[in-house]
Amino acid sequence: MGAGMPSSSHVPVMLEEAVQALAVQPGGRYIDCTLGGGGHARAILEHSAPGGQLLGIDADPRAIEAARTVLQDYRQSVLLVNDNFVNLQAICLKYDFFPVHGILFDLGLSSLQLEPEARGFSFQYDAPLDMRFSPEQKLTAADIVNEYPEEELSRLIRKYGEEILCRQIARRIVQARPVQTTKQLADIIEKAVGGRRNAKIHPATRTFQALRIAVNGELENLESALKQAVGLLGFEGRLVVISYHSLEDRIVKQYLQQEARGCVCPPNIPACVCGHKAQLRLVNRHVIIPSPEETQRNPRSRSAKLRAAERIAITEDCPDSEDELDFFASLSSNGWRRPSLLRKIRVAFATA
Numbered sequence: 303m304g305a306g307m308p309s310s311s312h313v314p315v316m317l318e319e320a321v322q323a324l325a326v327q328p329g330g331r332y333i334d335c336t337l338g339g340g341g342h343a344r345a346i347l348e349h350s351a352p353g354g355q356l357l358g359i360d361a362d363p364r365a366i367e368a369a370r371t372v373l374q375d376y377r378q379s380v381l382l383v384n385d386n387f388v389n390l391q392a393i394c395l396k397y398d399f400f401p402v403h404g405i406l407f408d409l410g411l412s413s414l415q416l417e418p419e420a421r422g423f424s425f426q427y428d429a430p431l432d433m434r435f436s437p438e439q440k441l442t443a444a445d446i447v448n449e450y451p452e453e454e455l456s457r458l459i460r461k462y463g464e465e466i467l468c469r470q471i472a473r474r475i476v477q478a479r480p481v482q483t484t485k486q487l488a489d490i491i492e493k494a495v496g497g498r499r500n501a502k503i504h505p506a507t508r509t510f511q512a513l514r515i516a517v518n519g520e521l522e523n524l525e526s527a528l529k530q531a532v533g534l535l536g537f538e539g540r541l542v543v544i545s546y547h548s549l550e551d552r553i554v555k556q557y558l559q560q561e562a563r564g565c566v567c568p569p570n571i572p573a574c575v576c577g578h579k580a581q582l583r584l585v586n587r588h589v590i591i592p593s594p595e596e597t598q599r600n601p602r603s604r605s606a607k608l609r610a611a612e613r614i615a616i617t618e619d620c621p622d623s624e625d626e627l628d629f630f631a632s633l634s635s636n637g638w639r640r641p642s643l644l645r646k647i648r649v650a651f652a653t654a
């Protein structure tokens with residue numbers, strides 16, 4: 303999400319649109335993979351009452367604490383897990399939380415993470431170059447900025463920031479090492495870019511985005527988590543993703559489109575050899591974006607894109623462990639619609 307003024311609470315983006323796209327229903331079971339300040343989670347719980355249940359995940363322990371307060375009224379119906387959504391399937395297996403009616407990803411950063419004392423995500427405040435979602439991660443932005451060879455740094459800024467001035471920026475960074483803080487880095491980038499840019503965004507925006515994506519392995523984690531999510535949905539369950547930049551949106555769009563198709567063989571092959579079967583139906587023909595009122599009210603929403611898909615078919619993956627065998631067996635029919643598959647789930651208001 304783009305940087306902006308800090309606020310003590312995160313304003314959820316496209317809240318109504320997300321609840322609608324998830325087709326939240328009373329008694330439904332949902333996963334919020336990016337809990338943040340708990341805004342979407344709370345709306346899901348409101349709409350799924352009575353009887354709704356929510357598994358909320360966030361890599362950032364501060365987000366879990368913030369959400370715990372916001373979701374206090376629903377503490378009997380919520381399980382909060384401080385983990386990375388790249389472990390989505392393992393988390394659901396551990397807590398016996400599947401199949402589900404809907405899964406939400408609201409990617410990027412929450413306002414909490416952009417605040418002054420936060421961990422170096424924003425160049426608007428001077429802070430050490432950290433940018434880890436979780437303090438348990440090893441690699442920091444300072445490690446990349448100070449240790450990567452110039453060529454690799456340049457490639458990373460290009461790939462994850464889509465920054466055409468990556469070479470100049472990487473060269474200046476390497477010359478200025480050691481680079482310790484966000485302000486120092488932003489100044490170096492401003493000098494590297496010089497007068498070559500009259501864009502609306504700050505010259506450091508793309509480089510900061512690139513570093514954050516690299517530190518947190520954001521794109522790889524998203525690709526992996528989307529695949530896991532589809533396998534956790536019951537029949538007609540919904541997958542909803544809100545993304546904030548083109549790299550994320552491209553992954554989401556391509557994955558949903560691919561899983562909404564049957565055969566994915568190249569067009570020049572006479573007969574299908576891939577055996578791919580559609581698992582999803584796209585809910586909307588076009589991407590959903592925030593209304594002009596919302597972007598005016600909440601400038602952080604301006605780059606948001608929402609995509610949604612519905613589970614239509616049975617997973618036919620080849621499980622390779624006993625646990626997975628059980629897991630897929632329980633999903634391999636009409637999800638929660640079969641009474642025998644309405645598993646009793648353990649629900650507790652606790653951080654795992």
Ligand SMILES: C[S@@+](CC[C@H](N)C(=O)[O-])C[C@H]1O[C@@H](n2cnc3c(N)ncnc32)[C@H](O)[C@@H]1O
Pocket residue numbers: 303312313314315335336337338339340341342343359360361362365385386387388408409410411412435523
């Ligand atoms: C835009 S915020 C979510 C805001 C939330 N929907 C709300 O209404 O308050 C994104 C959150 O996702 C978390 N996050 C990003 N990538 C993650 C990952 N791979 N695993 C777990 N949490 C992640 C961030 O720590 C952040 O708290």
